[in-house]
Amino acid sequence: xxxxxxxxxxxxxxxxxxxxxxxxxxxxxxxxxxxxxxxxxxxxxxxxxxxxxxxxxxxxxxxxxxxxxxxxxxxxxxxxxxxxxxxxxxxxxxxxxxxxxxxxxxxxxxxxxxxxxxxxxxxxxxxxxxxxxxxxxxxxxxxxxxxxxxxxxxxxxxxxxxxxxxxxxxxxxxxxxxxxxxxxxxxxxxxxxxxxxxxxxxxxxxxxxxxxxxxxxxxxxxxxxxxxxxxxxxxxxxxxxxxxxxxxxxxxxxxxxxxxxxxxxxxxxxxxxxxxxxxxxxxxxxxxxxxxxxxxxxxxxxxxxx
Amino acid sequence: xxxxxxxxxxxxxxxxxxxxxxxxxxxxxxxxxxxxxxxxxxxxxxxxxxxxxxxxxxxxxxxxxxxxxxxxxxxxxxxxxxxxxxxxxxxxxxxxxxxxxxxxxxxxxxxxxxxxxxxxxxxxxxxxxxxxxxxxxxxxxxxxxxxxxxxxxxxxxxxxxxxxxxxxxxxxxxxxxxxxxxxxxxxxxxxxxxxxxxxxxxxxxxxxxxxxxxxxxxxxxxxxxxxxxxxxxxxxxxxxxxxxxxxxxxxxxxxxxxxxxxxxxxxxxxxxxxxxxxxxxxxxxxxxxxxxxxxxxxxxxxxxxxxxxxxxxxxxxxxxxxxxxxxxxxxxxxxxxxxxxxxxxxxxxxxxxxxx
Numbered sequence: 332x333x334x335x336x337x338x339x340x341x342x343x344x345x346x347x348x349x350x351x352x353x354x355x356x357x358x359x360x361x362x363x364x365x366x367x368x369x370x371x372x373x374x375x376x377x378x379x380x381x382x383x384x385x386x387x388x389x390x391x392x393x394x395x396x397x398x399x400x401x402x403x404x405x406x407x408x409x410x411x412x413x414x415x416x417x418x419x420x421x422x423x424x425x426x427x428x429x430x431x432x433x434x435x436x437x438x439x440x441x442x443x444x445x446x447x448x449x450x451x452x453x454x455x456x457x458x459x460x461x462x463x464x465x466x467x468x469x470x471x472x473x474x475x476x477x478x479x480x481x482x483x484x485x486x487x488x489x490x491x492x493x494x495x496x497x498x499x500x501x502x503x504x505x506x507x508x509x510x511x512x513x514x515x516x517x518x519x520x521x522x523x524x525x526x527x528x529x530x531x532x533x534x535x536x537x538x539x540x541x542x543x544x545x546x547x548x549x550x551x552x553x554x555x556x557x558x559x560x561x562x563x564x565x566x567x568x569x570x571x572x573x574x575x576x577x578x579x580x581x582x583x584x585x586x587x588x589x590x591x592x593x594x595x596x597x598x599x600x601x602x603x604x605x606x607x608x609x610x611x612x613x614x615x616x617x618x619x620x621x622x623x624x625x626x627x628x629x630x631x632x633x634x635x636x637x
Numbered sequence: 638x639x640x641x642x643x644x645x646x647x648x649x650x651x652x653x654x655x656x657x658x659x660x661x662x663x664x665x666x667x668x669x670x671x672x673x674x675x676x677x678x679x680x681x682x683x684x685x686x687x688x689x690x691x692x693x694x695x696x697x698x699x700x701x702x703x704x705x706x707x708x709x710x711x712x713x714x715x716x717x718x719x720x721x722x723x724x725x726x727x728x729x730x731x732x733x734x735x736x737x738x739x740x741x742x743x744x745x746x747x748x749x750x751x752x753x754x755x756x757x758x759x760x761x762x763x764x765x766x767x768x769x770x771x772x773x774x775x776x777x778x779x780x781x782x783x784x785x786x787x788x789x790x791x792x793x794x795x796x797x798x799x800x801x802x803x804x805x806x807x808x809x810x811x812x813x814x815x816x817x818x819x820x821x822x823x824x825x826x827x828x829x830x831x832x833x834x835x836x837x838x839x840x841x842x843x844x845x846x847x848x849x850x851x852x853x854x855x856x857x858x859x860x861x862x863x864x865x866x867x868x869x870x871x872x873x874x875x876x877x878x879x880x881x882x883x884x885x886x887x888x889x890x891x892x893x894x895x896x897x898x899x900x901x902x903x904x905x906x907x908x909x910x911x912x913x914x915x916x917x918x919x920x921x922x923x924x925x926x927x928x929x930x931x932x933x934x935x936x937x938x939x940x941x942x943x944x945x946x947x948x949x950x951x952x953x954x955x956x957x958x959x960x961x962x963x964x965x966x967x968x969x970x971x972x973x974x975x976x977x978x979x980x981x982x983x984x985x986x987x988x989x990x991x992x993x
Binding site: 374377378491492493494495496498499502503505506507508509510511512553557558559562615616 | 751753770771772775777779784789790791794795797798799801802803804805806807808836837838839840841851854855
């Protein structure tokens with residue numbers, strides 16, 4: 332039993348918890364912001380089927396962060412630059428989903444390779460090294476928190492302005508175009524916003540695990556509701572729960588927080604799938620058997636016409 | 638390839654709104670059908686009073702009362718002439734069916750009227766003003782039935798996008814504005830007999846239900862003109878009848894002009910005032926009884942074509958491969974690219990292979 336207990340105390344350790352919480356105060360704030368941003372933008376990632384793009388962007392964001400680390404520059408800026416570069420490349424190279432997938436598949440390993448190269452060349456503190464790949468518990472310092480707040484604000488404002496046309500263009504592009512929505516221009520614009528959100532997430536959960544925040548919460552929300560209001564609300568709740576909960580659980584141990592975050596996120600998704608399956612069996616909405624038949628519109632086939 | 642010469646009586650269109658369509662029941666009173674609707678109190682209520690764009694000039698402002706006016710219109714893709722010297726005038730409440738082989742330019746005609754495709758020559762006006770993108774005067778019902786990522790949207794939300802989905806800014810509404818928006822969506826759904834579907838996820842709709850919802854969405858701005866791009870193509874005959882009747886009732890109740898692209902004229906033949914038949918760069922326009930004849934269509938295709946009437950249904954039969962494209966088929970429409978702006982591209986290109 333001893334090794335198991337030992338393992339347990341490495342995973343969950345709540346000694347001196349109060350003091351530790353004070354230390355990760357900034358991380359919690361950053362995590363909550365990230366949950367808000369990730370939950371909202373995730374709705375469009377899922378609707379527009381951009382999961383793979385998110386993964387690709389995060390690898391280039393990681394490369395950017397690694398380069399900044401190597402050069403001694405601001406890591407957040409490096410990560411943002413890498414993200415935006417990737418978002419623009421994907422936006423320009425692949426307007427159509429199939430082209431985009433191969434463009435991402437080509438660019439992503441290259442970015443990851445660059446990141447590994449930069450990290451290997453880096454001779455600084457080892458603890459930082461793989462934080463950008465796998466997530467880190469290193470306390471977010473004040474300048475970093477300021478950067479993250481500014482990025483969040485930009486993303487949130489952009490989403491607020493774009494929300495309806497973006498939703499229209501994501502759900503129903505043909506009709507949206509007919510109604511005057513600039514469907515084609517929205518695509519690269521959204522990629523830029525997405526790039527910013529990904530750069531944020533890389534700081535906290537690491538490049539490899541970004542999907543747990545930008546895809547899983549929204550996908551979970553869509554299993555249990557189809558309401559245009561409740562999907563984003565639930566998605567945000569799930570994402571914030573995963574990040575903040577993950578930090579709270581992980582802070583005591585010596586492990587990175589990402590396994591906590593991804594596990595919570597995944598469990599929420601599982602729960603939502605179960606609830607969704609139950610709803611599917613019962614039917615989402617009570618629909619009278621032949622509801623249409625009672626109404627005039629359903630039976631005009633026999634109406635004499637002019 | 639083909640030098641376009643209008644095979645039809647082009648005098649029907651453009652010269653005077655009443656010419657040649659005396660048989661049409663378009664402007665006749667609608668007392669009988671209004672009762673059927675079951676939502677009579679809603680008739681006449683302007684739907685666009687939500688927070689949508691102000692609806693521009695009403696059709697009465699148009700000089701000849703025409704909703705659609707195409708004058709000497711020509712559309713080409715490279716060297717390929719889709720149609721030329723096309724004169725078309727559609728009045729309020731008129732139901733015009735657009736027929737023709739794949740790639741004859743039917744969908745492109747809709748794109749012109751949506752402001753998505755410039756004419757090579759001539760002019761296109763809606764309610765007296767040049768066509769423009771995103772006009773609230775035009776509603777659009779597409780053929781493509783499937784909706785991407787449909788699981789995440791309710792019917793109510795889809796229809797709401799038709800009301801204000803083109804507007805910038807956050808989606809929240811509160812208080813009176815919220816109630817108005819909700820009422821508008823409820824009314825739009827009730828008008829097409831789909832009130833009971835409001836909270837159903839779009840993914841769970843049948844094809845017929847979805848097209849009904851599409852019609853509700855297309856009517857969200859209370860348009861003067863409803864453009865329908867083969868809305869019946871993926872439906873079985875019973876649902877074809879339902880959706881066609883729904884569209885017909887709308888134009889009678891509200892005097893909405895309808896331009897209806899179809900391969901299957903029989904589903905709408907009872908409602909059609911005019912047929913625009915496109916073929917080989919030429920066109921014919923007139924009441925179905927005049928256009929859907931062996932003589933007219935043979936002249937149009939410049940090949941022997943028979944129009945056979947059997948059990949009240951019209952069947953167009955080509956005697957040679959020349960007019961093979963007129964076989965009723967909509968399969969070129971099915972594998973749509975997900976991106977809407979690609980829509981028109983397939984249609985001239987696809988048919989070149991088709992004809993061989």
